[in-house]
Amino acid sequence: MPTLITSLSGWGRYPVQSCELERPERYADLRPDADSVIARGQGRSYGDAALNENGRVLLTERVNRLLEFDAEKGILRAEAGATLAEILDVIAPKGWFLPVTPGTKFVSLGGCVAADVHGKNHHHEGSFGDHVLGIDLILADGSRVTCTPDDNAELFWATVGGMGLTGIIGEVTFKLIPIQSAHMMVRHHAADNLEQLFQHLQNPAIDDRYTVAWMDSLATGKKLGRGIAMCGHHAAAEELPVDIGHAFSTRQKRSRSVPFDLPGWALNPVSIGAFNSFYYQLEEKKQQPFLTGYDPYFYPLDAVGHWNRLYGKRGFVQYQCVVSEPSAFDGIKALLQELSGSRRPSFLAVLKRFGAQGRGLLSFPMAGYTLALDLPIRDDGLFVLLDKLDEIVLQHGGRVYLAKDARLSADSFRAMYPRYAEWLRIKNAVDPQNRFSSSLSRRLGIGGNAT
């Protein structure tokens, strides 16, 4: 199979590394044909999870066929390279939706399983892996094996959240949820400070199927953690106005693209602060329930292609962590204080509540609260700050999300993922040569202790 050596990065555009790409177009060509191989879907992980410096990266984008759709039971089987966007185009008009979706639809099914992605409904419905009925996995020796929660269950739960390190996911069969319209019924609840925001997120009268909070990351002092809880559900037929037209079509806006890198200084405390105040006041006004399409609700950032260029040439890091339930409030507060003390502006700060930890051995979610921050790389001081955040996360029994990570240390990884030893036993049984490895796995010392 011909290969192409090129420099490659994740969505955060840091780090940039030289990798040897191959791009199979046939299912039978999904094979590990090198000593070190990692699968890559849409490259929407932020750091180095889908990179393999000086090693092989297998692009799945052309192996993206939708294979079987049971319109009665709402079960879809598709090749792992298919994107959520392609899937939605087919299922939403037929009255079905994804059981769990991340904040962009330009991700592959394989990436959703490998990172065991979560959505705004984790506190009710768990992560993507909880809805997967089976996968077809291509192993280090090239053989194919079907894994389900019942058959090869150990390998299944090592692969869900396993960051591509157990094999190449070829096909995914998963359960959809029924919807009565393509519209969302949404309501916003403003909070003046972190305490109130936490109360909103815990209040069953406010909470909805999908709940997420946006925070003003630059607010300090008494306003620390001020934000807006955004709650929504798929609009039921009786919630739609009669003049809405077809329940399953929403007007599609043409997306725009950022054509070039913004200079590094464009996003600074002043510009971000101005934006945040503006946004807070704008969204605060929407306290009455309103209808919107699923695209603007779930995928607001997808409306601007290549928005990662806004952060300039050096790229950015998305820091996403979870702190566990009992001391979650103190943990989030400490993280925000550390951040605002550093005067490093985060363009985006999102807070979500998580439900119980799932069965994926390296999966990220656990009962608690998750915070996501986008931090442009100006200088190496950022990495010092992030190490401090890691310490706070560890003190509060939490962990950092590998799909977003570019800089965690191997020691912190082990402390944060206590089920790693169990995962490693399964990994070594199916991949004793550690053929499936990535820049992330080498950085964090994942795998490779076979002998």
Next chain:
Amino acid sequence: MSEAVLILGATSAIARATAAAFAARGNALYLASRDEEELRRIAADLRLRYGVEVHYGLFDAEATDTHEAFLKSVVTAMPNLSGMVLAFSYLGDQQAARDFSVGVKVIASNFTGAASILSHCANYFEPLQRGFIIGISSVAGDRGRQSNYVYGAAKGALSLYLQGLRNRLYASGVRVITIKPGFVDTAMTYGLPGLFLVASPQAIGERIVATLSKSADVVYLPWFWRYIMLIIKHIPEPIFKRMKL
């Protein structure tokens, strides 16, 4: 029942995109190549995405003695066949020029095999007085270059064949369209050095289907290749033979 289109070499990325563009218009499809597992997957995908009827069957361009029976089985499955796209090709490598046992495969798939199935299709459509034949040739067939002249010669021969066929079928109202793509981002070109102005298979597939609503006979895709090739064709041979192309 909607009009059906036969796609030969349906597992190629350009063919997949062309099939999708036909399916998006509501056409039924018959997909053919030598790889049954892939055909099954592509057929399932097109049915699911576009809700059209899709059949598939095995076809080997080099096995010319099977072509007549093959076309019969296509027409039996889809009596309303309205056109066909010839997309199969074997590019070979540098060896094709030095080693004729490789070169002969390049010629057998790109020209001899193509001429065989085209003659059967022409004989089928001619008496019906309708239908279209889209042949995917290549800009590589416009002038011989040291880097791939066996492939270029076969494609050049295919272009000539299509030209003659167009002339023959004009009277019976069967359209013959020659497509000459420049570089397209497919398995054929992935990782090759020296590519420029590379088009996506989707863009090419959509343009191929769009040519049916225009009157063009020979279509360069994207359009600017017509002018690039115009220049290349007009370089005087005494100069051209010295160039590293």
